[in-house]
Amino acid sequence: MNKILDLLDPLLILSATFMGVALYLIFIWVPTETNQGAVQRILYFHVPVAWGSMLGIFVVSGSSFMYLLKKNEKWDRLAVASAEVGLIFGGIMLLSGMIWARPVWAVWWTGEAKLTTALILFFIYVAYLMFRAYFPPGAQRQRLAAIIGVIGAIDTPIIYFAANLWSQAHPPLITGPAADSDSALGSDLGTVLLISTLAFSFVFIFMVQARYKIRKSEDDVVELKRSSSASAMTGVN
Amino acid sequence: MSNVTNTASRSGALRFALTMILALVVSVSLTQISSAAHTPPVNGIVVGVETDDAGALIRFAVADSSGTIHTFTIFNGTEYGLENQAGDRWVSMQEEDPSEAARRLRDHRERFAPITVTSENGTAFSVVEREEGKLETNLGYLFAVFAITWALFFAYVLYLGRKQRVLQHEIARLEGLSGK
Structure with a gap:
């Protein structure tokens, strides 16, 4: 069994390097925003983890679809690993958003579209993992979980476009195809946001890879138990 | 003789009492004026807007970043400089368009757009887009x-x-x- 925390793992080195550069840029290099002050630096955590949580549900959905198509266990493992890591990123997205909202909006939470759809994404992850935990093991569980995973991805574009479709308190989009052409990307903010997003993406991939390996080991244990009980039965006969 | 003395002493006491009341009133007024002159502007978001039956703005409440709610009353000379979501600035006074002021503040409340209010004794003198951020906090x-x-x-x-x-x-x- 491979160690999940191998210090010479290229992905871990890449994640640590990018994260180090991102933290330097966030806390030392980028100038303080004039209106919100230091608290605006939460953006460089909040947006990348939000991206990670949406990437997570896309991977869950894509690998679930591939599982339904190919019936190969590796896709199911990838879906579970991605869902777990996506849940962590989704939780951080919600918490960082709430902590940011308190000083700038004077409230922890509002019922506006962007926040509500992001909360729904978090609950989709919870529902997916709870279903897998409580439904009896077997091919039917994997099939139904895969269907939940595929449906879950529908929420992602709604979250992305929510700030533009129902413009309320949440700032409009600054990245991606629906962002304003004169958005902050290209400035200092854009550079730091890009590097921070890359750093968190590598962390996401590293965590998914680690969870995937563990999931593979769990399957190996099940297989070994099955074969040892089969050989015990043969010995009895 | 004693009547004259009594009248004089009563009149002296009255003068003294009047002087004390006047001094008290002046000192209280001066304290209020001095504290009003040093009332710092309040930065925050609109959390409440109250209008009369005709829809004219009467009072509004602002929550600052520490969560404290400040309530402000309006008078005819209250000045406004508020922007809509597109950034167009509306400049006016309460007496010119009191219902538009209420509408603008409600719009700010819905968008969580911060404002700055200068006031004296709870009466708003100017209500404008947020002018300063707290860089150090x-x-x-x-x-x-x-x-x-x-x-x-x-x-x-x-x-x-x-x-x-x-x-x-x-x-x-x-x-x-x-x-x-």
């Missing part, structure tokens, strides 16, 4: 996000590490059982 919120992010990441990696150790034991035990 709010570091606690940034630290909280940073700490939570890394605490959750490390907790998850530790959880994976423990899970891996348990599985290694289990695999070794099962391989031992099957004689591999």
Whole structure:
């Protein structure tokens, strides 16, 4: 069994390097925003983890679809690993958003579209993992979980476009195809946001890879138990 | 003679009392004027708007970044400089368009757009888009996000590490059982 925390793992080195550069840029290099002050630096955590949580549900959905198509266990493992890591990123997205909202909006939470759809994404992850935990093991569980995973991805574009479709308190989009052409990307903010997003993406991939390996080991244990009980039965006969 | 003395002493006491009342009134007024002159502007978001039956703005409430609610009354000379979401600035006074002022403040409340209010004794003199940010504060919120992010990441990696150790034991035990 491979160690999940191998210090010479290229992905871990890449994640640590990018994260180090991102933290330097966030806390030392980028100038303080004039209106919100230091608290605006939460953006460089909040947006990348939000991206990670949406990437997570896309991977869950894509690998679930591939599982339904190919019936190969590796896709199911990838879906579970991605869902777990996506849940962590989704939780951080919600918490960082709430902590940011308190000083700038004077409230922890509002019922506006962007926040509500992001909360729904978090609950989709919870529902997916709870279903897998409580439904009896077997091919039917994997099939139904895969269907939940595929449906879950529908929420992602709604979250992305929510700030533009129902413009309320949440700032409009600054990245991606629906962002304003004169958005902050290209400035200092854009550079730091890009590097921070890359750093968190590598962390996401590293965590998914680690969870995937563990999931593979769990399957190996099940297989070994099955074969040892089969050989015990043969010995009895 | 005694009547004259009594009248004189009563009149002296009255003068003294009047002087004391006048001094008290003047000192209270001066204190109020001096405190009003030093009332700092309030920055925050609109959390309440009250109008009369005709829809004219009467009062509004603002929550600052510490969560304190400040209530302001309006008078005819209250000045406004508020922007809509597109950034177009509306400049007016309460007496010119009181219902538009209420509408603008409600729009700010819905958008959580911050405003700055200058006031005296709870009466708003000017209501404008937020003019200053608190650069030196709010570091606690940034630290909280940073700490939570890394605490959750490390907790998850530790959880994976423990899970891996348990599985290694289990695999070794099962391989031992099957004689591999």
